[in-house]
Amino acid sequence: MTLSTLCPPSFGPLTRLAGLAALLIALPLQGQAADEVNVYSSRQEDLIKPLLDRFTEQTGIKVNLVTGKDDALLQRLQSEGINSPADLLMTADAGRLYRAKTAGSTQGVSSEALTMAIPSTYRDPEGHWFGLTLRARPILYVKGKIDPASLSTYEALADPAFKGKICIRSSDNIYNQSMVASMIAADGAEAAETWAKGLVANLARPPKGGDRDQIKAAAAGECDIAVANTYYLAGMLASEDAADRSAAGVIGVFWPNQEGRGAHVNVSGAAVTAGAKNKETAIRLIEFLASPESQQWYAEANGEYPVREGVQVSPALAAWGTFKADPLNLEQLGELNADAVRLMDRAGWR
Numbered sequence: 001m002t003l004s005t006l007c008p009p010s011f012g013p014l015t016r017l018a019g020l021a022a023l024l025i026a027l028p029l030q031g032q033a034a035d036e037v038n039v040y041s042s043r044q045e046d047l048i049k050p051l052l053d054r055f056t057e058q059t060g061i062k063v064n065l066v067t068g069k070d071d072a073l074l075q076r077l078q079s080e081g082i083n084s085p086a087d088l089l090m091t092a093d094a095g096r097l098y099r100a101k102t103a104g105s106t107q108g109v110s111s112e113a114l115t116m117a118i119p120s121t122y123r124d125p126e127g128h129w130f131g132l133t134l135r136a137r138p139i140l141y142v143k144g145k146i147d148p149a150s151l152s153t154y155e156a157l158a159d160p161a162f163k164g165k166i167c168i169r170s171s172d173n174i175y176n177q178s179m180v181a182s183m184i185a186a187d188g189a190e191a192a193e194t195w196a197k198g199l200v201a202n203l204a205r206p207p208k209g210g211d212r213d214q215i216k217a218a219a220a221g222e223c224d225i226a227v228a229n230t231y232y233l234a235g236m237l238a239s240e241d242a243a244d245r246s247a248a249g250v251i252g253v254f255w256p257n258q259e260g261r262g263a264h265v266n267v268s269g270a271a272v273t274a275g276a277k278n279k280e281t282a283i284r285l286i287e288f289l290a291s292p293e294s295q296q297w298y299a300e301a302n303g304e305y306p307v308r309e310g311v312q313v314s315p316a317l318a319a320w321g322t323f324k325a326d327p328l329n330l331e332q333l334g335e336l337n338a339d340a341v342r343l344m345d346r347a348g349w350r
């Protein structure tokens with residue numbers, strides 16, 4: 001658009017300038033009202049903001065970010081209902097994304113770009129949520145104390161040979177609930193419960209702390225084996241804290257069930273909210289986060305794996321080698337969550 005199309009030629013230069021100034025002021029305001037997206041995110045701001053800023057630069061769509069704890073955001077969204085100001089929920093674990101769906105907090109959307117970019121196992125079949133980063137939960141061991149050749153499967157961790165050697169966090173954590181759900185899917189509920197009892201009998205100490213604490217306990221000699229998500233180990237290896245780095249340095253990564261179904265994986269992802277007022281821009285943001293360029297940065301910043309195939313992993317993760325991931329559709333983790341929770345309780349997994 002040129003100046004002459006904005007102002008009739010009969011207008012004087014001052015009027016023209018005033019007209020142009022008014023237009024320049026009016027345009028961004030108009031753009032802001034229409035082109036924005038409101039995000040509730042449990043991802044730390046510094047692990048997502050640079051990407052959101054790049055999205056705004058490329059599209060002109062303003063992103064309003066509210067961060068909070070996973071379960072608190074889910075509750076907030078549910079209590080706000082369709083009046084929620086949020087258009088997009090970003091949270092971790094397929095079990096949690098499934099909870100948001102069953103609570104009626106999300107809506108199904110379709111996007112060819114997302115269907116193409118994200119393998120079907122890592123998104124809701126009805127488009128209620130899309131996995132954006134992949135997190136793996138392998139077996140970690142203390143190098144020099146455990147011969148990795150003695151490790152094989154999650155199931156084998158219930159073997160009495162590992163009595164008093166294992167650290168794992170409590171059963172009220174969704175990561176373990178999802179892992180047990182994957183075992184129910186693979187082995188059946190009865191076998192999964194027998195396994196959980198065997199695992200509890202092999203624990204070096206009553207479950208306490210988060211994944212990072214299990215790694216630290218192993219490094220400190222409290223146990224020889226831990227089960228934890230790899231991004232915690234990656235985070236400790238890159239930590240500014242020398243104690244974290246040296247603890248992580250003695251830990252090896254073992255990929256279990258490689259002869260069978262593969263290692264347990266989960267996702268962090270995004271869901272368009274049930275009452276989204278900016279549905280189209282919300283979908284555009286998910287598509288942006290699933291693009292090859294974003295995938296690499298996003299996974300790397302979080303120490304996770306890209307969900308999209310063919311995207312390079314960070315050098316720290318590449319050092320642990322490639323692995324076969326359990327191809328279970330992650331929707332199952334949500335569907336089997338209640339069974340997993342009850343089973344873990346019966347097995348005495350506190």
Ligand SMILES: [Fe+2]
Nearest residue numbers: 092175211229
């Ligand atoms: Fe985590």
